[in-house]
Amino acid sequence: MTKPLAHIRNFAIIAHIDHGKSTLADRLIQTCGGLEEREMKEQVLDSMDIERERGITIKAQTVRLAYKAKDGIEYQLNLMDTPGHVDFSYEVSRSLASCEGSLLVVDSTQGVEAQTLANVYQALENDHEIIPVINKVDLPAAMPEEVAKEVEDVIGLPAADAVFCSGKSGIGIGELLEAIVRKLPPPLEGDETKPLKALLVDSWYDSYLGVVILVRVIDGTLKKGMRIQFLNTRAVRDIDRVGMFTPKPVLIDELGPGEMGFITASIKDISETQVGDTITEEKRQCTERLPGFKPSVPMVFCSLFPVDAKQFEDLRDALGRLKLNDASLHYEPENSQALGLGFRCGFLGLLHMEIIQERLEREYDLDLIPTAPSVVYHIYKTNGEKMELYNPVDMPDVVRIDHIEEPWIKATILTPDEYLGGLLQLCEERRGEQITLTYAGHRAMMEYYLPLNEIVFDFYDRLKSISKGYASFDYEIYGYRESDLVKMEIKVNGEPVDALAMIVWRKNAEKRGRQLCERLKELIPRQMFKIAVQAAIGGKIIAAEHISALRKDVTAKCYGGDVTRKRKLLEKQKKGKAKMRQYGNVDIPQSAFINALKMGDDK
Amino acid sequence: MPGGLFAVYVHWPFCLSKCPYCDFNSHVSAAVDHDAWRRAFENGIARTAALTPGRTVTSVFFGGGTPSLMEPRTVETVLEAIARHWTLDRRAEVTLEANPTSVEAGRFADFAAAGVNRVSLGIQALNDTDLAFLGRTHSAEEALDAIAIAKRSFPRSSFDLIYARPGQTVRSWQDELQQALDLAAGHLSLYQLTIEQGTRFATLHARGAFEMPDDDTAGALFETTREHLAAAGMPAYEISNHARPGQESLHNLTYWRYGDYAGIGPGAHGRLTIDGRKLATRGHRAPAIWLPRALSEDGHGDHVPEEVSPQEQATEILMMGLRLAEGVPLSRFESETGKPLHEWIDARKIDALRGEDLLSPEKETLRATDSGMQRLDGILKYLLG
Numbered sequence: 006m007t008k009p010l011a012h013i014r015n016f017a018i019i020a021h022i023d024h025g026k027s028t029l030a031d032r033l034i035q036t037c038g039g040l041e042e043r044e045m046k047e048q049v050l051d052s053m054d055i056e057r058e059r060g061i062t063i064k065a066q067t068v069r070l071a072y073k074a075k076d077g078i079e080y081q082l083n084l085m086d087t088p089g090h091v092d093f094s095y096e097v098s099r100s101l102a103s104c105e106g107s108l109l110v111v112d113s114t115q116g117v118e119a120q121t122l123a124n125v126y127q128a129l130e131n132d133h134e135i136i137p138v139i140n141k142v143d144l145p146a147a148m149p150e151e152v153a154k155e156v157e158d159v160i161g162l163p164a165a166d167a168v169f170c171s172g173k174s175g176i177g178i179g180e181l182l183e184a185i186v187r188k189l190p191p192p193l194e195g196d197e198t199k200p201l202k203a204l205l206v207d208s209w210y211d212s213y214l215g216v217v218i219l220v221r222v223i224d225g226t227l228k229k230g231m232r233i234q235f236l237n238t239r240a241v242r243d244i245d246r247v248g249m250f251t252p253k254p255v256l257i258d259e260l261g262p263g264e265m266g267f268i269t270a271s272i273k274d275i276s277e278t279q280v281g282d283t284i285t286e287e288k289r290q291c292t293e294r295l296p297g298f299k300p301s302v303p304m305v306f307c308s309l310f311p312v313d314a315k316q317f318e319d320l321r322d323a324l325g326r327l328k329l330n331d332a333s334l335h336y337e338p339e340n341s342q343a344l345g346l347g348f349r350c351g352f353l354g355l356l357h358m359e360i361i362q363e364r365l366e367r368e369y370d371l372d373l374i375p376t377a378p379s380v381v382y383h384i385y386k387t388n389g390e391k392m393e394l395y396n397p398v399d400m401p402d403v404v405r406i407d408h409i410e411e412p413w414i415k416a417t418i419l420t421p422d423e424y425l426g427g428l429l430q431l432c433e434e435r436r437g438e439q440i441t442l443t444y445a446g447h448r449a450m451m452e453y454y455l456p457l458n459e460i461v462f463d464f465y466d467r468l469k470s471i472s473k474g475y476a477s478f479d480y481e482i483y484g485y486r487e488s489d490l491v492k493m494e495i496k497v498n499g500e501p502v503d504a505l506a507m508i509v510w511r512k513n514a515e516k517r518g519r520q521l522c523e524r525l526k527e528l529i530p531r532q533m534f535k536i537a538v539q540a541a542i543g544g545k546i547i548a549a550e551h552i553s554a555l556r557k558d559v560t561a562k563c564y565g566g567d568v569t570r571k572r573k574l575l576e577k578q579k580k581g582k583a584k585m586r587q588y589g590n591v592d593i594p595q596s597a598f599i600n601a602l603k604m605g606d607d608k
Numbered sequence: 609m610p611g612g613l614f615a616v617y618v619h620w621p622f623c624l625s626k627c628p629y630c631d632f633n634s635h636v637s638a639a640v641d642h643d644a645w646r647r648a649f650e651n652g653i654a655r656t657a658a659l660t661p662g663r664t665v666t667s668v669f670f671g672g673g674t675p676s677l678m679e680p681r682t683v684e685t686v687l688e689a690i691a692r693h694w695t696l697d698r699r700a701e702v703t704l705e706a707n708p709t710s711v712e713a714g715r716f717a718d719f720a721a722a723g724v725n726r727v728s729l730g731i732q733a734l735n736d737t738d739l740a741f742l743g744r745t746h747s748a749e750e751a752l753d754a755i756a757i758a759k760r761s762f763p764r765s766s767f768d769l770i771y772a773r774p775g776q777t778v779r780s781w782q783d784e785l786q787q788a789l790d791l792a793a794g795h796l797s798l799y800q801l802t803i804e805q806g807t808r809f810a811t812l813h814a815r816g817a818f819e820m821p822d823d824d825t826a827g828a829l830f831e832t833t834r835e836h837l838a839a840a841g842m843p844a845y846e847i848s849n850h851a852r853p854g855q856e857s858l859h860n861l862t863y864w865r866y867g868d869y870a871g872i873g874p875g876a877h878g879r880l881t882i883d884g885r886k887l888a889t890r891g892h893r894a895p896a897i898w899l900p901r902a903l904s905e906d907g908h909g910d911h912v913p914e915e916v917s918p919q920e921q922a923t924e925i926l927m928m929g930l931r932l933a934e935g936v937p938l939s940r941f942e943s944e945t946g947k948p949l950h951e952w953i954d955a956r957k958i959d960a961l962r963g964e965d966l967l968s969p970e971k972e973t974l975r976a977t978d979s980g981m982q983r984l985d986g987i988l989k990y991l992l993g
């Protein structure tokens with residue numbers, strides 16, 4: 006038996022990064038008995054290794070809880086924990102589009118931050134009912150009243166409705182659960198007798214279950230054995246399992262209107278599952294499609310090449326699987342003269358890029374050569390053509406370029422006012438143009454136009470270090486503008502290193518070139534040759550460093566008995582060489598390039 | 609190659625004490641059954657000779673361990689066995705490694721009578737402080753005596769020094785080198801101290817008990833050594849070996865020229881060309897395993913020989929040959945590996961090394977220049993790795 010709509014509540018937990026969403030989810034799960042005491046651990050929904058190591062949520066997770074409310078009714082709660090970091094906002098937007106209410110969590114020691122605002126606006130766009138949750142009230146530094154007032158002033162949600170609680174200690178959890186059933190609406194529509202209509206919310210690959218699909222049923226009922234069709238991809242499949250997460254996967258008989266859960270259908274080809282697709286019954290189809298999700302727009306691009314060309318197909322498979330799990334990842338094959346076959350990938354931000362690279366290397370055991378992160382430039386050529394430039398290596402010859410445009414963003418920064426000076430300076434250095442500067446209590450809100458190029462590298466890290474972690478940052482794409490940009494190449498012993506080519510603002514080129522050369526000097530080991538590291542623009546050297554040759558590198562004793570051992574050592578080194586790139590006559594470990602790009606502008 | 613150089617290496621695996629830097633197959637043993645070792649060596653020689661009949665042995669080398677602890681009778685027996693199973697060239701170079709304690713120096717005459725005509729002394733340092741640091745049991749004075757006795761007892765002699773010791777300066781090493789030159793009889797082996805894995809020094813060094821000279825200092829010491837000895841008429845004919853022209857060690861040259869050699873004894877390696885195939889032989893390392901096997905009727909103390917492929921031979925020829933001042937004649941390289949150099953190694957790499965003055969520009973020979981010699985490991989890694 007499925008639940009009547011009136012007894013179902015579907016909601017997302019949204020907040021700025023680290024405000025305690027996942028910890029709050031822990032308490033809700035625990036209070037409703039979703040897991041036994043011994044199965045409980047902190048941020049239990051952050052199940053990926055990478056999430057646990059970094060202490061952040063990357064994937065949204067959905068859990069079904071049974072809550073017996075004070076009115077005596079047992080409600081079905083479908084809770085969606087979402088990530089807080091901007092780079093994973095696509096997870097948030099899809100979750101919001103799949104449910105009717107939100108818990109807006111605000112850390113009572115931090116107050117409203119950039120992502121708090123961004124998420125509230127998205128929730129409102131989805132017509133959500135919102136409960137403000139003032140969290141971490143157990144902390145001595147908590148200022149729940151002030152923060153509640155801030156929610157009222159800055160966001161415009163009535164503070165009287167706010168629930169004060171602590172996901173850590175459990176204060177206020179009972180009250181929050183009551184608020185959820187009383188204030189959040191049940192699913193609006195839903196008719197059991199109509200043809201099946203369900204939303205494909207998410208999908209991923211599970212080593213036991215295969216491809217798992219998370220669904221939200223609108224009309225009709227999903228049952229095991231039913232033959233379903235995906236309306237966009239036209240694929241037809243038989244359902245072999247229906248289940249829910251408690252958060253453990255538990256098989257059930259069916260999913261009715263308003264409910265959320267998962268299905269598996271022996272899907273082999275991952276391109277059959279598209280998030281936002283409408284699922285219906287093959288023989289009794291629904292008449293209209295669901296609006297689906299807005300596609301994500303990648304902001305940062307880099308190309309990934311396998312170190313070993315034989316791994317190209319493995320890389321394709323791995324990207325396919327990650328894409329299944331992360332709809333905001335974009336990729337297409339690319340053929341570089343220097344690096345061979347690879348993929349140009351689009352990400353929502355640098356952290357997203359880093360996570361994907363790390364997952365590819367860890368979960369799929371691939372050795373990759375990433376190129377420097379870049380944004381998409383518009384190049385207007387003298388012959389009237391316009392081209393989109395993703396990889397700096399492909400930049401046409403300067404004489405064929407009329408002008409170049411680069412993407413700008415509108416950035417919103419919220420900060421305690423003591424760090425304002427430093428942050429204003431940072432924005433100025435990064436070519437920022439101030440739009441507004443306003444104050445709310447001790448906090449300042451800065452709005453700036455900034456070239457995305459300047460954000461891509463290390464802006465976020467700098468912002469965090471200047472503000473000791475207190476400032477928050479959010480941005481949206483503003484548009485393209487003409488700029489004086491040049492392609493800077495890094496050469497090692499005269500040979501350009503494709504992976505380090507980058508587009509820079511002409512006035513910054515020399516500084517950037519110098520930093521990069523200095524950094525490489527530290528990172529490239531001395532060899533038998535002297536190595537020249539140069540930064541060049543259009544053939545003109547703008548910065549250079551030299552790495553002197555090893556003075557001495559020779560084995561003192563070598564007689565008949567040593568030959569075999571020494572030969573085997575050489576043969577082993579040959580294998581290790583796969584991780585090296587050869588430039589002219591020098592071998593450079595791949596890690597040197599990656600680390601060179603991670604530099605800040607501290608020097 | 610029948611007709612060419614053919615060397616026989618005999619390994620004596622025992623020492624009176626283990627030096628802290630040494631990773632040779634050497635063991636301290638309370639009791640050594642000399643009779644058993646004699647018979648085992650004879651067996652080893654008979655078995656190896658059966659694989660390579662008809663060769664003329666051009667050199668024999670008793671290495672260790674400390675072969676000066678062998679009974680002179682054993683040396684004699686071994687040489688007789690070699691002469692019996694192969695042909696021992698009348699002019700063959702017969703070298704024995706010796707430690708310079710008074711006990712051992714006392715037996716030099718007996719070794720000479722047994723057939724040894726060249727001795728290589730492990731002097732290591734010419735001052736007592738450094739000898740103590742190196743864990744040697746002899747004094748500088750004993751060393752001088754041993755050198756003198758050796759010169760009297762054998763037609764040819766050489767001694768080893770270890771340099772690039774912690775704290776050593778170019779100045780102090782130059783003085784010590786000059787002293788060595790004054791004592792030398794035409795041949796010197798000068799090794800830079802290397803911290804080998806699994807030695808006492810490796811542990812001490814890892815714990816920070818002493819600091820090794822940095823690359824630049826070690827490089828400067830190496831350069832000084834080459835310059836100083838070349839000026840004195842004893843140029844380096846190999847990375848660490850110096851000789852007055854004509855006084856080179858024929859036995860070791862055989863290794864570096866990739867000639868055939870038989871290895872007899874625990875841990876001894878061999879390279880034997882049999883029916884056009886190159887075989888690598890290897891004795892079991894542990895004396896306690898090698899000895900009973902070598903003594904048994906049917907078995908022997910060696911591992912199953914492995915064939916060295918042409919590719920591997922190419923690697924070994926260059927690894928060994930580039931250590932020599934004379935380099936590798938390309939005609940020999942081609943006839944041994946069956947293909948010209950550029951079929952094995954990208955010609956652009958060779959050109960790059962020549963361009964950097966690490967290899968000499970000669971067309972008939974692949975030869976490291978002075979600065980190439982110093983970076984030979986890097987060159988080999990670049991060419992072969």
Ligand SMILES: Nc1nc2c(ncn2[C@@H]2O[C@H](COP(=O)(O)OP(=O)(O)OP(=O)(O)O)[C@@H](O)[C@H]2O)c(=O)[nH]1
Pocket residue numbers: 020021022023024025026027028029048060061062063087088089090140141142143144170171172173174
């Ligand atoms: N004292 C206290 N600490 C809390 C509370 N809730 C969360 N924390 C701590 O705050 C940090 C972040 O908590 P998470 O639950 O991972 O935050 P999140 O909002 O899920 O973070 P993201 O998913 O990365 O956006 C952790 O160190 C938690 O232990 C609380 O109520 N009180």
Ligand SMILES: C[S@@+](CC[C@H](N)C(=O)[O-])C[C@H]1O[C@@H](n2cnc3c(N)ncnc32)[C@H](O)[C@@H]1O
Pocket residue numbers: 561562629630631632671672673674675705706707729730731732768769770799800801802803804
């Ligand atoms: C087989 S060993 C020793 C022979 C003899 N038992 C002795 O100690 O004199 C040959 C030479 O290699 C050198 N040698 C051994 N280990 C060394 C090391 N770790 N670093 C540098 N030279 C070393 C020493 O000069 C030694 O004399």
Ligand code: SF4
Pocket residue numbers: 622623624625626627630631632634672673674707730
């Ligand atoms: S250096 Fe010579 S004496 Fe010392 S342990 Fe090694 S082989 Fe034996």
Ligand SMILES: [Mg+2]
Pocket residue numbers: 026027028051061062087088089
């Ligand atoms: Mg979280």
